[in-house]
Amino acid sequence: MDNIPKLLVDTDTGTGKSLALLCAAASGLAELAGVTTVFGQAGAAEAAERMLRIIGLAGSAAPVAAGAERPLFRERPPADPEEDAADFAFPESGRRLETLSGADLIVDLANRLPGELTLVALGPLTNIALALVKDSALGGKVKRLVVLGGALKAPGDVTPVAERNMRRDPEAAFRVFHSGIPITMLGLDVSRQAFVSADGLKPALNAVTEAGTPAAEAIRRLLGELAARFEGGVRLAELLAVAEAAEPGLVGTEPHDVTVETKGALSLGATLTDLRIGAKRKINCEVGMTVSPERLEDRLARWLAAAAKGGAR
Amino acid sequence: MKPIILDVDTGIDDALAIAYAVRSPALEVLGITTCFGNVPVEEASRNSLIVLDYLDSGVPVFQGAAHPLVRPYSGEKAVAVHGEDGLGGRADIEPKRGVEPVSAVDFIIGRVKERPNEVTLICVGTLTNLALALMKAPEIAGLIGRVVIMGGAVTVPGNVTPWAEANIINDPEAADFVFRSGVPITLVGLDVTMKTLLPEEALAEWRAKGTRLGDFMADIAAFYIGCYKRNYPGIRGCGLHDPLAVGVVIDPSFVKTRPLHVQVDLEGELSFARTVGDLRDKPEKEPNMDVCLKVDAERFLRHFLDNAV
Numbered sequence: 001m002d003n004i005p006k007l008l009v010d011t012d013t014g015t016g017k018s019l020a021l022l023c024a025a026a027s028g029l030a031e032l033a034g035v036t037t038v039f040g041q042a043g044a045a046e047a048a049e050r051m052l053r054i055i056g057l058a059g060s061a062a063p064v065a066a067g068a069e070r071p072l073f074r075e076r077p078p079a080d081p082e083e084d085a086a087d088f089a090f091p092e093s094g095r096r097l098e099t100l101s102g103a104d105l106i107v108d109l110a111n112r113l114p115g116e117l118t119l120v121a122l123g124p125l126t127n128i129a130l131a132l133v134k135d136s137a138l139g140g141k142v143k144r145l146v147v148l149g150g151a152l153k154a155p156g157d158v159t160p161v162a163e164r165n166m167r168r169d170p171e172a173a174f175r176v177f178h179s180g181i182p183i184t185m186l187g188l189d190v191s192r193q194a195f196v197s198a199d200g201l202k203p204a205l206n207a208v209t210e211a212g213t214p215a216a217e218a219i220r221r222l223l224g225e226l227a228a229r230f231e232g233g234v235r236l237a238e239l240l241a242v243a244e245a246a247e248p249g250l251v252g253t254e255p256h257d258v259t260v261e262t263k264g265a266l267s268l269g270a271t272l273t274d275l276r277i278g279a280k281r282k283i284n285c286e287v288g289m290t291v292s293p294e295r296l297e298d299r300l301a302r303w304l305a306a307a308a309k310g311g312a313r
Numbered sequence: 314m315k316p317i318i319l320d321v322d323t324g325i326d327d328a329l330a331i332a333y334a335v336r337s338p339a340l341e342v343l344g345i346t347t348c349f350g351n352v353p354v355e356e357a358s359r360n361s362l363i364v365l366d367y368l369d370s371g372v373p374v375f376q377g378a379a380h381p382l383v384r385p386y387s388g389e390k391a392v393a394v395h396g397e398d399g400l401g402g403r404a405d406i407e408p409k410r411g412v413e414p415v416s417a418v419d420f421i422i423g424r425v426k427e428r429p430n431e432v433t434l435i436c437v438g439t440l441t442n443l444a445l446a447l448m449k450a451p452e453i454a455g456l457i458g459r460v461v462i463m464g465g466a467v468t469v470p471g472n473v474t475p476w477a478e479a480n481i482i483n484d485p486e487a488a489d490f491v492f493r494s495g496v497p498i499t500l501v502g503l504d505v506t507m508k509t510l511l512p513e514e515a516l517a518e519w520r521a522k523g524t525r526l527g528d529f530m531a532d533i534a535a536f537y538i539g540c541y542k543r544n545y546p547g548i549r550g551c552g553l554h555d556p557l558a559v560g561v562v563i564d565p566s567f568v569k570t571r572p573l574h575v576q577v578d579l580e581g582e583l584s585f586a587r588t589v590g591d592l593r594d595k596p597e598k599e600p601n602m603d604v605c606l607k608v609d610a611e612r613f614l615r616h617f618l619d620n621a622v
Contacts, residue, residue: 264580
């Protein structure tokens with residue numbers, strides 16, 4: 001079991017996030033060591049309850065802890081009408097949430113699994129920032145942090161220059177990027193490429209139909225929900241983040257010195273780097289730029305199929 | 314001939330732009346207006362007059378804004394870039410003329426009204442004079458033919474900060490005011506001007522002419538190139554920022570533009586004075602300008618070298 005990558009997934013709610021977490025829990029391609037939740041489309045407590053049910057479908061016993069309900073220094077921003085909250089009524093898991101906070105669970109697991117744990121952040125970086133305050137040596141104890149968020153050379157999504165997760169807690173993002181924790185940033189530069197065509201999805205859907213597990217049924221519903229929002233396929237950015245965290249190298253990266261704008265309505269949450277000729281750089285992360293469409297389709301389909309088969313019966 | 318007003322903060326590349334514009338048979342230079350920026354406004358006027366003397370030109374010079382719209386003026390000169398005198402040490406003679414008794418703002422308003430929808434403003438300094446003209450006479454917004462602005466950096470790094478360009482950061486509110494005014498704008502930013510480099514070898518062509526103008530232009534450009542070599546190790550020459558704005562008016566086919574909505578960041582800590590373009594597939598707002606993103610650098614450079622001296 002030593003070779004199976006151990007993941008802690010920090011997330012808010014959403015269809016793509018639920019799907020990615022389910023794959024992390026059910027595929028057997030990673031060991032889901034823990035789940036922490038953060039505000040986003042919904043509150044952290046609500047997200048935790050949902051994610052508990054999601055991983056329950058896979059029979060996962062991973063601890064789930066609710067984290068930050070608001071950004072470090074700001075009021076909680078309103079939900080985004082263009083993003084869903086994955087409001088599915090999945091069955092109750094019969095398990096309970098951890099009593100400790102999300103940030104505490106991150107610190108706890110990182111210390112219990114020194115050098116083994118990969119953190120995957122799918123939402124605002126508030127819990128990670130809090131964990132880094134609680135344990136300033138955290139960065140040296142984890143393998144790395146995979147951040148789904150930001151937009152370095154590509155345009156933003158919620159504003160011309162900002163991506164949603166960074167915009168929701170820019171100060172947390174700033175602190176995390178400047179903390180020294182090893183980071184792989186999967187921003188819109190590469191996450192926009194995480195598109196699997198309807199054809200590419202077919203093998204996975206076949207596996208899902210054959211498997212007939214509760215996890216498979218949930219995957220079918222979640223994929224159906226995503227397919228309704230995209231044309232000709234689905235964008236699986238969150239699953240890309242989980243797959244890259246478990247099996248590094250799927251994404252082609254560039255080393256950069258990334259910082260985050262924390263002031264001003266126009267540029268708040270923008271991930272920035274000094275690209276001037278001769279600029280002095282202190283590299284703090286690898287930024288995802290490319291992913292081969294064939295490898296992506298192949299890899300993500302493999303994760304979906306494995307998750308469909310691997311779920312509890 | 315296209316009637317133009319050239320707004321400058323002279324400055325070496327402003328001087329190159331003045332020569333290029335005044336000598337162009339395609340342009341009728343109605344006047345030169347000056348502004349603080351590379352140097353204080355009085356020096357910008359004086360330097361412009363010196364350049365015009367080298368050109369044997371009687372184009373009138375109108376002095377404009379001495380400080381930004383709503384920020385304190387540091388009074389700092391870009392000495393490392395343009396020299397103590399703004400012309401790399403070549404502002405060492407007295408100009409034959411003085412500035413006109415009319416302000417830059419009133420001159421702009423007057424000429425635009427006199428020739429509605431004809432006049433192109435080429436602004437290669439801060440946008441303070443134009444912002445003031447639009448405040449004083451809002452009706453000119455619909456009468457200006459086009460404003461061609463050297464400023465900003467929409468898809469490339471800045472030059473004063475990693476994200477902000479000098480002309481915008483010197484008066485960001487003025488730039489914001491002009492961007493929101495509804496005036497037709499072509500933005501000639503670092504996106505293209507850092508691709509049009511004047512190589513040091515080319516200066517020999519100017520010196521070979523054996524004229525006072527040729528020597529003067531080669532001297533100031535050499536100073537400017539020296540600064541670029543210090544700031545950008547490995548670069549082949551200096552950016553022809555202001556001359557390219559003139560070039561775009563002489564021959565728009567030098568560049569390829571994209572209509573974009575661009576705003577100036579007035580509040581950011583890191584992004585302050587950044588020209589933020591909405592490059593998303595589905596932008597929120599209608600475009601407010603044509604942003605130059607590509608340039609035929611070779612053809613422009615050839616044209617500039619052949620015509621500016």
